[in-house]
Amino acid sequence: MSKIEKVFQILKTKEEGALIGYLTAGDPNPKITPLLANSLIRGGVDILELGIPFSDPIADGPTIQAASLRALKAGTTPNQVLEIAGEIKKKQKIPIVILTYYNPIFRMGLENFFRLSKKYGVDGVVVPDLPIEEAHKYLETSKKYGVDTIFFATPSTSEQRLMKIIKSSSGFLYLVSQFGVTGTRETLQNSTVELIKKILPKTTNQIPLAVGFGVSKPEHVKLIVETGAEGVIVGSAFVNIIEKNQKNINKMLGLIEDLAYKLKESTKGDP
Amino acid sequence: MSKYPIDGKYGKYGGRFVPEVLMAAITELEEAYSSFKNDTDFKNDLKYYLADYAGRPTSLYYAENLTKKIGGAKIYLKREDLAHGGAHKINNTIGQALLAKRMGKKRIIAETGAGQHGVATAMACAVLGLKAEIYMGVEDIRRQKLNMFRMELLGAKVHPVKSGSKTLKDAINEALRDWVTNIESTYYLIGSVVGPHPYPMIVRDFQNVIGNELKKQFLLKEKKLPDALVACVGGGSNAIGTFHPFAENLDVKLFGVEAAGKGIKSGKHAASLGAGFEGIFHGMLTYVLQDKEGQIQNTHSISAGLDYPGVGPEHAFLKALKRAQYKTATDKEAVDAFCLLSQEEGIIPALESSHALAFAIKIARKMNKDKTVVVTLSGRGDKDVEEVANYLREKNE
Numbered sequence: 001m002s003k004i005e006k007v008f009q010i011l012k013t014k015e016e017g018a019l020i021g022y023l024t025a026g027d028p029n030p031k032i033t034p035l036l037a038n039s040l041i042r043g044g045v046d047i048l049e050l051g052i053p054f055s056d057p058i059a060d061g062p063t064i065q066a067a068s069l070r071a072l073k074a075g076t077t078p079n080q081v082l083e084i085a086g087e088i089k090k091k092q093k094i095p096i097v098i099l100t101y102y103n104p105i106f107r108m109g110l111e112n113f114f115r116l117s118k119k120y121g122v123d124g125v126v127v128p129d130l131p132i133e134e135a136h137k138y139l140e141t142s143k144k145y146g147v148d149t150i151f152f153a154t155p156s157t158s159e160q161r162l163m164k165i166i167k168s169s170s171g172f173l174y175l176v177s178q179f180g181v182t183g184t185r186e187t188l189q190n191s192t193v194e195l196i197k198k199i200l201p202k203t204t205n206q207i208p209l210a211v212g213f214g215v216s217k218p219e220h221v222k223l224i225v226e227t228g229a230e231g232v233i234v235g236s237a238f239v240n241i242i243e244k245n246q247k248n249i250n251k252m253l254g255l256i257e258d259l260a261y262k263l264k265e266s267t268k269g270d271p
Numbered sequence: 272m273s274k275y276p277i278d279g280k281y282g283k284y285g286g287r288f289v290p291e292v293l294m295a296a297i298t299e300l301e302e303a304y305s306s307f308k309n310d311t312d313f314k315n316d317l318k319y320y321l322a323d324y325a326g327r328p329t330s331l332y333y334a335e336n337l338t339k340k341i342g343g344a345k346i347y348l349k350r351e352d353l354a355h356g357g358a359h360k361i362n363n364t365i366g367q368a369l370l371a372k373r374m375g376k377k378r379i380i381a382e383t384g385a386g387q388h389g390v391a392t393a394m395a396c397a398v399l400g401l402k403a404e405i406y407m408g409v410e411d412i413r414r415q416k417l418n419m420f421r422m423e424l425l426g427a428k429v430h431p432v433k434s435g436s437k438t439l440k441d442a443i444n445e446a447l448r449d450w451v452t453n454i455e456s457t458y459y460l461i462g463s464v465v466g467p468h469p470y471p472m473i474v475r476d477f478q479n480v481i482g483n484e485l486k487k488q489f490l491l492k493e494k495k496l497p498d499a500l501v502a503c504v505g506g507g508s509n510a511i512g513t514f515h516p517f518a519e520n521l522d523v524k525l526f527g528v529e530a531a532g533k534g535i536k537s538g539k540h541a542a543s544l545g546a547g548f549e550g551i552f553h554g555m556l557t558y559v560l561q562d563k564e565g566q567i568q569n570t571h572s573i574s575a576g577l578d579y580p581g582v583g584p585e586h587a588f589l590k591a592l593k594r595a596q597y598k599t600a601t602d603k604e605a606v607d608a609f610c611l612l613s614q615e616e617g618i619i620p621a622l623e624s625s626h627a628l629a630f631a632i633k634i635a636r637k638m639n640k641d642k643t644v645v646v647t648l649s650g651r652g653d654k655d656v657e658e659v660a661n662y663l664r665e666k667n668e
């Protein structure tokens with residue numbers, strides 16, 4: 001069982017959902033990323049997701065687009081992001097997932113990318129523009145290095161596809177809550193709850209289900225976990241804090257920790 | 272060659288590297304296209320609109336004055352500048368808009384760089400009763416203000432794109448973001464032979480009309496096939512439409528011409544095949560202008576229509592097979608050709624097409640008088656007059 005799956009298993013015995021916290025690595029600069037990671041972990045995040053900034057992030061809304069630009073302006077490279085993961089791993093046991101568009105991996109070479117991921121202790125990889133049909137060699141290489149491959153299910157994924165996606169997935173399955181790009185949303189749609197209910201019977205006892213895109217408030221987290229999903233992914237809500245507090249790093253770190261704490265509490269259900 | 276793509280790929284190029292949420296839409300599109308493309312009603316509709324609305328066939332014109340001036344091979348022009356809207360873009364937009372209509376999609380989105388594809392989309396949607404929304408980078412809006420007004424006049428809504436480099440690639444990004452959000456109601460009408468499968472195939476099929484007409488017209492005039500075909504390559508749609516019907520005529524040399532901007536060495540260019548590396552961009556595996564970390568680079572060309580850091584996967588394949596050769600022309604060479612054709616033939620070519628013309632002149636000069644070269648004149652240059660005036664003014668200062 002992989003480290004990521006173990007985290008889900010332990011949380012299950014505690015009747016908690018997993019809080020997966022996302023940051024674009026290198027935003028606002030590479031030195032601050034480990035500090036932000038510490039704040040997330042202190043707040044209670046169970047799995048850390050680090051994004052490799054990309055020039056053309058087509059699945060992301062304005063918040064993460066801007067974060068990618070800040071990180072790239074600060075000179076952040078894919079290698080550096082993997083090194084940052086390694087640095088965090090030296091002191092923390094938390095599983096780390098890398099999120100990246102496919103071209104940086106392709107340019108680095110699959111072999112090289114997974115070799116370095118392994119070296120720096122990366123536990124899983126998510127690639128928003130790599131559907132299972134194009135992932136043959138990617139899967140082969142990830143297996144060789146023992147890194148989990150997290151794929152997406154969406155409101156438009158047919159049952160037949162879903163079964164294939166589950167087969168290719170390890171760590172957890174990433175459920176996109178609704179049509180659209182990443183970004184904070186005021187309310188969770190009813191359709192998201194329906195979607196979770198539809199997907200759960202297929203994933204139960206197969207792979208943990210984590211829900212992301214638009215999840216930004218404690219009440220969203222509570223509802224998703226109550227509906228039965230095993231985890232939530234929160235990104236833009238954290239990135240917004242970074243964007244607004246670039247001039248005051250201490251405040252930024254404090255607010256990140258506070259939000260992580262509130263979100264984590266909401267994964268715990270009612271005592 | 273006609274059997275490609277196989278399973279969405281041209282050799283190793285192409286594919287469908289898109290977010291999972293788009294997979295259902297892409298599959299739906301592929302199925303709809305394969306069921307309609309051989310449907311008699313669909314084919315008749317397409318034929319009707321291409322003929323009576325878009326003004327096809329466009330002529331194949333022997334540029335006698337230019338030929339005499341150059342003093343080498345005979346130069347012919349395939350006059351896509353005479354198609355409705357002033358460019359080859361209408362061949363594709365009419366085809367895809369008819370397809371969208373049959374699929375029951377009422378909202379059409381598209382990206383545009385120079386504005387030509389946006390205008391052609393707005394036209395097709397106006398005549399077919401569809402709603403068009405066009406994404407255009409604010410940098411391109413600045414360069415091509417009139418085209419923005421043309422689109423609005425034709426009833427389209429223009430969304431200015433402020434993200435990234437604010438040009439064509441960012442307009443595509445924004446259109447893709449719209450598509451993932453409104454996937455059920457919306458048809459994405461892409462403007463070149465780029466993007467995930469089946470787009471490069473669908474756009475090629477609709478642009479093949481260029482090469483198919485050209486072949487018949489040329490045989491009628493010269494009783495043989497041309498020695499060389501030359502077309503400019505942005506995304507590569509007018510070039511593929513020209514080349515594809517000749518792919519198996521191995522005696523016909525194929526030349527694609529990319530924008531060398533201020534020179535390849537300056538780094539300010541848009542020559543993806545000439546100076547790029549294999550990569551994954553906008554849903555396809557192809558040649559991409561990118562840095563060593565895989566970040567997509569900004570491009571430069573005097574012609575907004577060639578200002579794109581990727582290229583259609585079928586061109587990557589033709590390059591690998593050595594079936595086509597890919598060359599470049601600089602801003603300056605394009606402007607020189609632009610002025611020369613205007614003066615010699617009374618035809619103002621689009622700056623994009625002027626790149627093809629510049630290279631064709633270079634090779635025609637070295638060829639015998641009994642040889643023939645056909646240049647696809649992908650569009651007319653009225654839209655570029657101001658840009659060229661500025662360029663010449665700056666040069667003379």
Ligand SMILES: Cc1ncc(COP(=O)(O)O)c(C=O)c1O
Pocket residue numbers: 358359384385386387388462463464503504505506507508509510575576577621623624649650651
């Ligand atoms: C006149 C003209 N030619 C060529 C192009 C380049 O596109 P493609 O390479 O797809 O033919 C454009 C694009 O805007 C254009 O307007």
